[in-house]
Amino acid sequence: MPHTSRARKFGLAVAQMGPVHLADSRQAVVKRLVEMLREAAARQATFVVFPELALTTFFPRYWMTEEEAVERYFERAMPNADVQPLFDAARELGVGFYLGYAELTAEGRRFNTAVLVDRSAKVVGKYRKVHLPGHDDHKPDAPFQHLEKKFFEVGNLGFPVWNTQDINVGMCICNDRRWPETWRAMSLQSAELIVLGYNTPSWNIHWTEPVHLRTFHHEIVLQASAYQNAVWIGAAAKCGSEDGFHMIGSSMIVAPSGEIVARASGEDDEVITAQIDLDLGATFRQHVFNFAKHRSPEQYRLIVERTGAGEPLPLPPEARG
Numbered sequence: 001m002p003h004t005s006r007a008r009k010f011g012l013a014v015a016q017m018g019p020v021h022l023a024d025s026r027q028a029v030v031k032r033l034v035e036m037l038r039e040a041a042a043r044q045a046t047f048v049v050f051p052e053l054a055l056t057t058f059f060p061r062y063w064m065t066e067e068e069a070v071e072r073y074f075e076r077a078m079p080n081a082d083v084q085p086l087f088d089a090a091r092e093l094g095v096g097f098y099l100g101y102a103e104l105t106a107e108g109r110r111f112n113t114a115v116l117v118d119r120s121a122k123v124v125g126k127y128r129k130v131h132l133p134g135h136d137d138h139k140p141d142a143p144f145q146h147l148e149k150k151f152f153e154v155g156n157l158g159f160p161v162w163n164t165q166d167i168n169v170g171m172c173i174c175n176d177r178r179w180p181e182t183w184r185a186m187s188l189q190s191a192e193l194i195v196l197g198y199n200t201p202s203w204n205i206h207w208t209e210p211v212h213l214r215t216f217h218h219e220i221v222l223q224a225s226a227y228q229n230a231v232w233i234g235a236a237a238k239c240g241s242e243d244g245f246h247m248i249g250s251s252m253i254v255a256p257s258g259e260i261v262a263r264a265s266g267e268d269d270e271v272i273t274a275q276i277d278l279d280l281g282a283t284f285r286q287h288v289f290n291f292a293k294h295r296s297p298e299q300y301r302l303i304v305e306r307t308g309a310g311e312p313l314p315l316p317p318e319a320r321g
């Protein structure tokens, strides 16, 4: 990693979760989260990243009606009575956190959501997942379902960046990490740290993808995105075998250099920490990724004008052979 003369240190923890089974109660899950929050605080972290949909099993793998899903897996408020012990511990310890959960709004809308909580346990931000993977129909021949498109609406809050604990923090969720637009939208708002949770099944139900590629793609998108956007990344898995359905681990903290500075070793509850140097991101932003100096948005207008790939544009005369 390049040397920087100044150092603005921040104690970051990523709390990976092992499986949450169908039979596990919210209370038991929250107890695990509180234990990891305490461990993170003991290791001088002031912010903890928890996974996507951290409070329940990864329920989009099961075919059921929306009403059944709401009844069993969605939260009507955050915090609520089940999750309050986590907020109480955060206030007691002075540790902020990111937590993913299934959100049911007062109007009955459903989102795959994460909240940003400050050191006084106040919810200071909310992000709703934009890039929903999977399908909305029943696939009886698949080994399991991936029904995010049935159970959730596309997030409607954009990709905001919040200033909390004196740093600029952005959030995304799981599949969002595979899309360059996610990161650039936040790095253009001077995000210094971007945090995310994920549930990544080890098997691809759409085609016979070699299993090792799941972890490989997870690594390359985090490492490339950290570097290209000059941000720190904290990524927390829910992983291992949930009632026989395996998901990858490899929770990690990645530096703006693209290097992995901490990585979970197993597939169970595990806290990883790093004292991250926020000035390292500033160094990259002053030089190779000085956006103001080097970007040319007029040359890449298509990125916001087109959704799917279409015909090549008419060639400018000078570009013709």
Ligand code: CDV
Residues within 6 Å of the ligand: 052, 133, 134, 146, 173, 174, 175, 176, 178, 198, 199, 200, 201
């Ligand atoms: N929960 C997810 O968003 N999972 C996706 C899988 C389906 C590819 C992911 O990007 O990890």
